[in-house]
Amino acid sequence: MKTKITILLLLLCFSFAGYAQKLKPYNLSFPKLADKWDEAMPLGNGMLGALIWEKNNKLRLSLDRADLWDERKAMDISKFNFKWVEEQVHKNNYGAVQKLGDEPYDRSPFPTKLPAAALEFDMAKLGKVVANDLDIETALNTVKFENGTVFNCYIHATEQRGYFSFSDLKAADLLPSLIVHNYSNNQTEKGDNSHAGVGLQKLGYGKGTVVNTPNSVRYHQPTYEGHYFEVLVQWQKIGKNQMIGSWTITSDKAASLPAISTTAKEPTGWIEHTAWWKNFWSKSSISVPDASIQKQYYLEMYKLGSVSRKGAPAITLQAVWTADNGSLPPWKGDFHNDLNTQLSYWPTYTGNRLAEGATFTDWLWKIRDRNLSYTKQYFGVEGLNVPGVVTLNGDPMGGWIQYSLSPTVGAWAAQHFYWQWKYSMDDTFLKTRAYPYIHDVATYLENITRLKDGVRKLPLSSSPEYNDNSIKAWFLEWTNFDLSLTKFLFKAAAEVSLANGKAEERKHWLTILSQLPEYEVNETGFTIAPGANLTSSHRHMSQYMAIYPLDLLDANKEQDKTVIDNSLKRIEEMGTRAWCGYSFSWMASLYARAYQADKAVKQLEIFASNFCSANSFHLNGDQKGGQYSGFTYRPFTLEGNFAFAQGVQELLVQSRNNYIQVFPAVPQSWANVSFKDLRTEGAFLVSANKENGVPAKVKIYAEKGGLLRVKLPFKTYVAKDVPAGSVKMGDDGIAEIKLKPKQTVTFENGYE
Numbered sequence: 001m002k003t004k005i006t007i008l009l010l011l012l013c014f015s016f017a018g019y020a021q022k023l024k025p026y027n028l029s030f031p032k033l034a035d036k037w038d039e040a041m042p043l044g045n046g047m048l049g050a051l052i053w054e055k056n057n058k059l060r061l062s063l064d065r066a067d068l069w070d071e072r073k074a075m076d077i078s079k080f081n082f083k084w085v086e087e088q089v090h091k092n093n094y095g096a097v098q099k100l101g102d103e104p105y106d107r108s109p110f111p112t113k114l115p116a117a118a119l120e121f122d123m124a125k126l127g128k129v130v131a132n133d134l135d136i137e138t139a140l141n142t143v144k145f146e147n148g149t150v151f152n153c154y155i156h157a158t159e160q161r162g163y164f165s166f167s168d169l170k171a172a173d174l175l176p177s178l179i180v181h182n183y184s185n186n187q188t189e190k191g192d193n194s195h196a197g198v199g200l201q202k203l204g205y206g207k208g209t210v211v212n213t214p215n216s217v218r219y220h221q222p223t224y225e226g227h228y229f230e231v232l233v234q235w236q237k238i239g240k241n242q243m244i245g246s247w248t249i250t251s252d253k254a255a256s257l258p259a260i261s262t263t264a265k266e267p268t269g270w271i272e273h274t275a276w277w278k279n280f281w282s283k284s285s286i287s288v289p290d291a292s293i294q295k296q297y298y299l300e301m302y303k304l305g306s307v308s309r310k311g312a313p314a315i316t317l318q319a320v321w322t323a324d325n326g327s328l329p330p331w332k333g334d335f336h337n338d339l340n341t342q343l344s345y346w347p348t349y350t351g352n353r354l355a356e357g358a359t360f361t362d363w364l365w366k367i368r369d370r371n372l373s374y375t376k377q378y379f380g381v382e383g384l385n386v387p388g389v390v391t392l393n394g395d396p397m398g399g400w401i402q403y404s405l406s407p408t409v410g411a412w413a414a415q416h417f418y419w420q421w422k423y424s425m426d427d428t429f430l431k432t433r434a435y436p437y438i439h440d441v442a443t444y445l446e447n448i449t450r451l452k453d454g455v456r457k458l459p460l461s462s463s464p465e466y467n468d469n470s471i472k473a474w475f476l477e478w479t480n481f482d483l484s485l486t487k488f489l490f491k492a493a494a495e496v497s498l499a500n501g502k503a504e505e506r507k508h509w510l511t512i513l514s515q516l517p518e519y520e521v522n523e524t525g526f527t528i529a530p531g532a533n534l535t536s537s538h539r540h541m542s543q544y545m546a547i548y549p550l551d552l553l554d555a556n557k558e559q560d561k562t563v564i565d566n567s568l569k570r571i572e573e574m575g576t577r578a579w580c581g582y583s584f585s586w587m588a589s590l591y592a593r594a595y596q597a598d599k600a601v602k603q604l605e606i607f608a609s610n611f612c613s614a615n616s617f618h619l620n621g622d623q624k625g626g627q628y629s630g631f632t633y634r635p636f637t638l639e640g641n642f643a644f645a646q647g648v649q650e651l652l653v654q655s656r657n658n659y660i661q662v663f664p665a666v667p668q669s670w671a672n673v674s675f676k677d678l679r680t681e682g683a684f685l686v687s688a689n690k691e692n693g694v695p696a697k698v699k700i701y702a703e704k705g706g707l708l709r710v711k712l713p714f715k716t717y718v719a720k721d722v723p724a725g726s727v728k729m730g731d732d733g734i735a736e737i738k739l740k741p742k743q744t745v746t747f748e749n750g751y752e
Contacts, residue, residue, distance in 0.1 A: 023281065026298035028134040028615055033143065037062055037324040038194060038636045039613045041134045041141045043155045043162070046309025046359070048249060049320025050155060050162055052141050054129075058120040059143065059151065060179075061164070062324035063231060065116055065249040066313045070203060070224050071391050074108030075101065075398035082379045082407070082448075086459050094471035097401065102469060105399030109202040110224070111391045113333030115322040116249050117219055117231045118179040119164075121151075125171035136302040137281065138274050156269050157276035158309075161248045169241040176233055176245065178217045180208050182326055195620075195635035197328025228252050280305045284352040284677040286652060289670050290601065293648060296608040299616040300645035303638065304347065308356035313392055314363035315344040317637040321617075330635035338388040338403040338464045339540065342412050343582060343639035346549065346589075346646035349423045350653065352679040361420050364413055365433060367394025368440075371410070375444055378405065383444025384437070385410035402462035402473040407448055410441040411485035415549065418492045422655075425683040425704040435496045439505075442493035445486055446512055456515045458482055463528050464540045475529040480519055484545040487516055488552060519546065525567025534570055537578035541571075541586045548589045548650075554657050555594050556732075564594050577630045580620045581611030582640035584628075588647030592665040593654070600651060600665055607644050616641070653688070655681035659709035659734050662688050662698050682706055688713070698747045702739035709734050716750030 033054035034040045040051035040062065049064040080100045088097050123129075131144040143151040153164040166174070183205040208221035219231040228251065235245030288294050307319035316333050317340055323329040335341055341360065348357030368384065371394055375385045378396075387396035389404035398404055414437055420426075421434040449456040460474050463481040467473040478486075490513035497505040520527045526543045527533050534543065544567055546552040553560040568590065576583070584607040591600035610624050618640035621631040651665045652675045660680040666673055674689035683703040689696050695713035702708060711734050719727045719737075722745045727737045737745060 023137040044306035044320040046312035061119040068114040069392040070110040072110040074104040101401035166243040195330040286675040340639040343643040350649040370394035381447035384440035400469045408485040411489040422681040479529040481542040488550040524570040585643035592650035597665040597667040661711040663713040705741035714749040717747040720746040
């Protein structure tokens with residue numbers, strides 16, 4: 001048995017050393033271990049996660065599982081409803097609303113995401129660290145010590161198990177220690193400026209049990225109402241100087257508990273693990289001349305592959321990297337659907353990672369029944385809406401209910417069903433997921449709005465976090481945030497109805513759409529709401545939803561361009577002092593949609609340099625002392641990271657108004673730019689390159705076939721791989737060609 005494990009360990013090490021390093025320039029490499037959890041080396045597979053760092057002279061692996069939740073209810077949604085809230089707003093009695101809808105979120109430690117445990121090794125027996133590297137191509141962390149000892153660890157891409165190994169150990173008595181969190185004592189830890197919640201002991205759990213054997217440790221932690229989770233660590237010493245081990249986390253609520261053996265599980269799945277990552281990286285690639293943006297982009301895509309996997313929950317605020325600081329995670333690590341979950345999935349569509357994007361729609365579909373019940377109970381109508389702040393199983397959590405119980409969250413969630421269909425053109429998904437989901441949200445929005453004098457009105461409207469949690473956060477007329485989402489939703493409902501063969505239903509939704517008022521715009525561009533201009537710096541770009549991500553305006557149309565340009569000018573006038581990191585990421589896409597390439601790039605550079613920790617985590621606040629923002633705290637959330645990745649992709653290719661555009665917002669200073677297999681609406685895979693300042697070639701593969709409408713980055717072209725004359729150029733500068741499934745067309749610059 002020892003011989004077999006030794007051979008496997010050696011093969012494992014050779015695999016680590018010999019794997020191709022195409023992405024090596026973008027790896028995380030440091031001469032030491034991080035001394036903060038939010039600067040650690042991140043590993044994950046969508047369900048399990050680990051952060052590798054140093055704490056109290058121990059090599060520490062913070063262990064996490066995505067579905068570890070305390071789902072006890074703090075807010076009683078049966079005690080109030082939307083109509084009652086409307087009445088209290090009109091009575092100027094908002095304190096009563098805050099007492100029922102907001103205070104329980106702050107007062108109660110639950111519901112919340114839970115951290116699992118930590119695994120530690122005594123570094124006094126290991127020596128000084130000289131290298132700490134994360135190979136993003138294989139999701140492998142390697143730590144080298146001055147005395148020659150090497151530590152490797154990874155989380156298997158498709159199995160719910162993490163692995164670790166030591167080679168050339170100088171300390172024969174080195175053993176793993178499992179560190180349990182303070183769920184049942186009164187210990188507190190020093191604050192780390194991470195916007196952490198109360199101590200974990202506030203959850204009131206019973207004391208966990210730890211059972212040790214010579215080659216394993218098993219931790220059983222009771223949680224609430226008879227639930228529990230377990231952590232199992234197993235290892236095998238090989239000779240005097242090698243060790244190999246594994247760990248896993250299970251719970252009574254997991255779909256299936258993996259078998260727990262009494263010996264360390266051998267790492268026979270390395271080939272399968274690296275094959276998954278090889279396939280992930282093969283989906284698309286980019287090359288831009290800005291080194292900081294290029295590296296940050298690939299680190300974002302690595303994190304995307306680490307936190308989004310079929311069968312796992314949607315991406316929460318911290319996904320599989322829950323804070324390891326003895327406290328509840330920032331904002332309880334929950335599902336924030338007033339911005340955070342949506343932005344987290346932006347890069348999956350253009351980035352050709354539809355499988356990763358589907359984890360969001362899969363989760364939304366899974367909680368659909370609960371959301372239908374919530375809609376009926378709280379809004380009093382049939383149809384579907386989604387809470388803005390929600391637990392793992394779909395229950396509303398409350399807290400600032402203008403947004404956590406917003407009337408239009410379902411519309412923004414529905415956009416991801418629409419995108420999943422438009423970017424895949426999957427007819428089965430259309431019929432079984434996109435159409436019924438969007439139909440249900442449209443039904444709800446028709447029912448909740450009121451028709452008066454031919455115009456539809458929302459009883460109460462808001463714009464995320466504008467005026468925070470005061471009564472002034474409610475508007476009696478449409479905000480542009482709510483109105484844009486509602487316009488998008490009815491437009492999408494008409495489109496999916498027609499695609500599903502329901503022409504009469506399409507007419508109905510278009511009629512409802514025509515009953516919505518026009519956007520509220522003036523010389524400042526989009527206002528917050530009628531009579532409410534943007535008058536100060538504000539972190540949410542929600543009033544500009546129609547520009548991006550909803551794609552309801554087009555900068556190529558004169559009237560739209562005026563609104564867009566005035567809006568961006570207004571944002572600039574108000575400055576960035578109240579912005580968080582994700583504001584800069586979102587702003588990059590807004591500038592890209594306006595063809596303001598240099599300004600878009602500047603937002604990306606600011607985000608990467610000022611709002612991320614050394615390991616690339618988005619920390620919300622300005623980490624350089626407030627250079628760009630008055631927020632200087634460091635709560636880690638992921639949406640800014642993934643919105644950054646989409647901001648980069650928006651520079652290179654855009655899907656807009658039933659056509660695509662190649663190199664829409666590339667700075668002139670970027671002489672050499674290329675990308676491969678970025679995906680657009682219509683299920684087209686696009687590759688292009690710009691050489692010595694001149695766009696040279698655009699190659700488009702039609703996965704499903706259909707009418708390709710593309711705005712090329714050159715005025716004259718030579719079309720290859722298609723019959724002569726099959727490409728038609730319109731007066732609007734958009735080239736059209738009908739392509740068969742799996743057909744490719746290549747456009748080369750005519751240099752005229």
